[in-house]
Amino acid sequence: MASPSDRMTPQERRIGASLASIFALRMLGLFLILPVFAVYAATLPGGDDRTLIGLALGAYGLTQAVLQIPFGMASDRFGRKPVIVFGLLLFALGSFVAAWAPDMHWMIVGRVLQGTGAISAAVTALAADLTREEQRTKVMAMIGSSIGLVFALSLVGAPLLYGWIGMGGLFVLTGLLALGALGLLARLPSPPRPDTQARLPLREVLTNGALLKLNLGIGVLHVIQMAMFVVLPHALVVRGALPAPEHWKVYLPAVLASFVVMVPAIIAAEKRDKMRPVFLSAIALAALVQGGLYFLGDSLWWLGLWLLLFFVAFNILEATLPSLVSRTAPPAAKGAALGVYNTTQAVGLFIGGAMGGVIAQHFGDNAVFSACALLAVCWMIVAFSMTFPRRAQPAT
Numbered sequence: 564m565a566s567p568s569d570r571m572t573p574q575e576r577r578i579g580a581s582l583a584s585i586f587a588l589r590m591l592g593l594f595l596i597l598p599v600f601a602v603y604a605a606t607l608p609g610g611d612d613r614t615l616i617g618l619a620l621g622a623y624g625l626t627q628a629v630l631q632i633p634f635g636m637a638s639d640r641f642g643r644k645p646v647i648v649f650g651l652l653l654f655a656l657g658s659f660v661a662a663w664a665p666d667m668h669w670m671i672v673g674r675v676l677q678g679t680g681a682i683s684a685a686v687t688a689l690a691a692d693l694t695r696e697e698q699r700t701k702v703m704a705m706i707g708s709s710i711g712l713v714f715a716l717s718l719v720g721a722p723l724l725y726g727w728i729g730m731g732g733l734f735v736l737t738g739l740l741a742l743g744a745l746g747l748l749a750r751l752p753s754p755p756r757p758d759t760q761a762r763l764p765l766r767e768v769l770t771n772g773a774l775l776k777l778n779l780g781i782g783v784l785h786v787i788q789m790a791m792f793v794v795l796p797h798a799l800v801v802r803g804a805l806p807a808p809e810h811w812k813v814y815l816p817a818v819l820a821s822f823v824v825m826v827p828a829i830i831a832a833e834k835r836d837k838m839r840p841v842f843l844s845a846i847a848l849a850a851l852v853q854g855g856l857y858f859l860g861d862s863l864w865w866l867g868l869w870l871l872l873f874f875v876a877f878n879i880l881e882a883t884l885p886s887l888v889s890r891t892a893p894p895a896a897k898g899a900a901l902g903v904y905n906t907t908q909a910v911g912l913f914i915g916g917a918m919g920g921v922i923a924q925h926f927g928d929n930a931v932f933s934a935c936a937l938l939a940v941c942w943m944i945v946a947f948s949m950t951f952p953r954r955a956q957p958a959t
Contacts, residue, residue: 571698574752578693579705581747585647586686587709588654588741589627594717595724595733596620603730609667619670626678628909635684635902636765639895643689647682647748651741654680658738662731673734680741684902691889691897692754700833700886707881708822715818719811768899773891776949778904780846781884782911783942787849787935788877789915791856794928795870798856803863813867821874828879839951842883846943848876853936857929890952 571579600620604610638646654677661673687706694702724733768774799805799813832841852873859865885904892900922931 571701575694575698575702578690578751579702581751582686582690582702583705583709584747585651585744586683586706587713588651588737588744589680589683590710590713591717591737591740594714595721595737596730599721599725599730599733603725604667604670607667607670608665612667615667615671619667619674622671622674623678624909624912626675627681627683628906628913630679630681631684631905631909632765632899632902634681635688635898635900635905638685638688638898642753643685643692643898644748644751644753646685647689648745650680650682650685651744651748652680653677654682655738655741658734658741662734662738677737681905683905683908684898687885687889687901687905688898689751689754691886691901693752696890697833699889700829700838700883703886703889704825704829704878704882707885708825708878710881712818712822715811715815718814765899768892768896768903771891771900773950774888774900774903776945777884777888777891778907779945780880780942781904782907782914783938784849784877784880784884785908785911786915786918787853787938789912790919790922790931790935791853791873793916793919794923794931795866797923798860798928799863799866802861803866805863813863813870817867817871818874820871821878824871824875825878825882828875829882832879832883838883838887839949841879842887842949842951843943843946845876845879845883846939846946848872849880850936850939850943852876853932853939857932857936860932887952 600616604616604619609615634646634650657673657676657679659673660676661670664670664673687703690702690706691699721733724736728736796810799810803813805813828841828845831837852869855865855869855872860869885901888900888904889897918934919931922934
């Protein structure tokens, strides 16, 4: 029978659910417009310029990458909740500007403002502050899984919402949700004020060998994710004979089923102190998926299976990596460390999209899967040298 320390308390479950909801808003701003933005952009002045469309889509991620470290450091100095409130207000302002935007230039301004709400580091640092170490990966799993869930729901819901309320309505909705998240944040307990005298220079975070390996991991994971999704829609159409509007029929079940498979792995990692084998197995599974897509991705069923296995690996790694960062980082620099981590994540998203497009254009879809497999193998080699924190022993 599990001891009380092995179970999340009601407060920890509420903290995890609230922070996952807040965190999901950042990804909602990125994912919700992807399926329909190009259609809408054509109706705006300047919408016939693909460069401006690309800038509008990429501006969000760019400002996220630039501001994650400053926001994380600010949360170490001024507290987590004030920084999250400020970021949510900026996100909401950008959403309303984008909803009003009369042309593509103002749309870019709105997307830049949305991206300035770079709250990921502060949210994950707050999760680490408010939960016991032996439960932290479970809470991080709730937060990390929100990425996959929001992505799948966006693929399904964005076309429907666009038909009902238009692009302006989509942006207004994301802005209102951000303001609603302030209510969730207000109900959470406040962690102790940071010790500003104990703050560490950023260079000590940037040169920490253990943190460098974790940052490399999240960067590689998101390079693989974005590169895959440059070519997977084409593979589903060509190999799986599934029209683009019906791709959600594969994405949504794969994401939801992956959560069911992921839970026992997270329990084993935390409760049974199996973090190392679970972590390394997830990287190996990500590499195996790329080989499967290369050699055995010639039918819809195979594609669906490999996609399910990818989301299993992705969700395990998305949950364990920030937990490991929060345990490894010096207490006085937890926000800064998570800021660097989230910056690396955003850079990985950008590099993955660019890399996937270039490789697919010049060498074909299978070359993308080969490159992703190679990256995963290199990551595995680095991960073998990692030292994994032991499971915290609860106080008696």
